[in-house]
Amino acid sequence: MKAIGKTVHEILTSLPADRAEPFNKLHDVILKNLPVGFEPGISYGGLGYVVPHSIYPSGYHCKPSEPLPFAGIASQKDSINFYHMGIYADPVLYNWFVGEYPKHCKQKLDIGKSCVRFNKLDDIPYELVGELMKKMTANEWIEKYEAQFKKKK
DSSP states (O other), X not given: OOOSOSSHHHHHHSSOHHHHHHHHHHHHHHHHHOOTTOEEEEETTEEEEEEOTTXXXXXXXXXXXXXXXXXXXXXXSSOEEEEEHHHXXXXXXXXXHHHHHHHHOSSOOOBOXXXXXXXXXXXXXXXXXXXXXXXXXXXXXXXXXXXXXXXXX
C-alpha cells in the first residue's frame, strides 16, 4: 500500500480512520527519540527517517538522489510496518530488540530483515520503539552503512 501524499504532513493526515491514531502516535514516539542528525522526510515514497544530504551528501547508494534511509513507517493492508535499518545491520541491536520485544508486547514478534509488522494496532510497543530509536546515532549508522552496504570502489 503506497503512502498517500508527497509530504510528511500529507501522509499523516491521509491515513484511514482506523490507522490514524496509532500511526501518528508511532511517528510522534519516533520523533521524540530520534537522535540528532536524522530527520523525518519522504523516503521511497513513504514516511522515513533519514540522514539528509546536508549531513551525508552521497545519499543512498541505490538511488543517490534519495537521502540515506534509516527508519520508516508504513500503513499496509493488514498491519502498520516499522522499518529500522539498524536492526538489519547490527546483530547485537537485533538481538537486543528481539529479547526486549516480549517484555513490551503481547503479540508474537512478526519481523523480517528490517521490518517489524504490527498486526494488532492496540498492542504496538511504543516505548520499545522509542528505546530502539535512541540506540544508534546518525554517525554510527553512516559508519555501519558504509562498511556493510555501500559498494566499494
